[in-house]
Amino acid sequence: MKTKVNEIAISYSGSLKPNALPKISCSKSAADLAFTQWDKNHMELHETFKIMLLSNANRVKGIYEISSGGITGTLVDIRILFAVLLKSLTTAVILLHNHPSGTLRPSEADKRLTTKIKAAGELLDIKILDHLILTPDGEYYSFADNGML
Numbered sequence: 001m002k003t004k005v006n007e008i009a010i011s012y013s014g015s016l017k018p019n020a021l022p023k024i025s026c027s028k029s030a031a032d033l034a035f036t037q038w039d040k041n042h043m044e045l046h047e048t049f050k051i052m053l054l055s056n057a058n059r060v061k062g063i064y065e066i067s068s069g070g071i072t073g074t075l076v077d078i079r080i081l082f083a084v085l086l087k088s089l090t091t092a093v094i095l096l097h098n099h100p101s102g103t104l105r106p107s108e109a110d111k112r113l114t115t116k117i118k119a120a121g122e123l124l125d126i127k128i129l130d131h132l133i134l135t136p137d138g139e140y141y142s143f144a145d146n147g148m149l
Contacts, residue, residue: 014062021059024052024094024129027142031132034096034140037063044100044136047074051081052094054129061088063096071100073109078117085126093121095131095143104141106133106148114143 024030030052042048048068053061064084067074074097085093095117097110114131121128131143143149
């Protein structure tokens with residue numbers, strides 16, 4: 001009797017040439033792009049955590065939503081986060097989440113999560129370039145700019 005298992009397929013779809021992809025040069029360019037990809041109608045209703053996947057040339061391969069939660073938080077499973085990064089052959093990432101309250105200050109949970117993701121990224125040779133907190137009024141906080149990475 002032959003044993004059967006499921007086959008795992010990895011796919012990436014996109015019609016843009018690598019040189020046509022947006023290039024991230026600083027936290028502001030990342031935040032500006034993130035705001036264009038966020039649902040403004042829900043930004044002040046609930047917290048969402050996304051990742052911006054980057055090529056080795058810091059060109060944006062895509063933005064992926066990891067989780068969407070409640071008013072004061074969302075659960076981020078870093079195994080799923082890294083599964084997406086590894087499957088997409090991503091070499092660098094920018095973490096993104098919103099604070100519906102409009103508070104720019106990172107919480108202790110935000111700091112712990114960033115530290116945990118950064119440690120896992122180092123192990124897998126994936127650079128965590130920044131973690132941005134976005135607010136409904138269009139402001140952002142950068143962990144990198146504030147020396148927290």
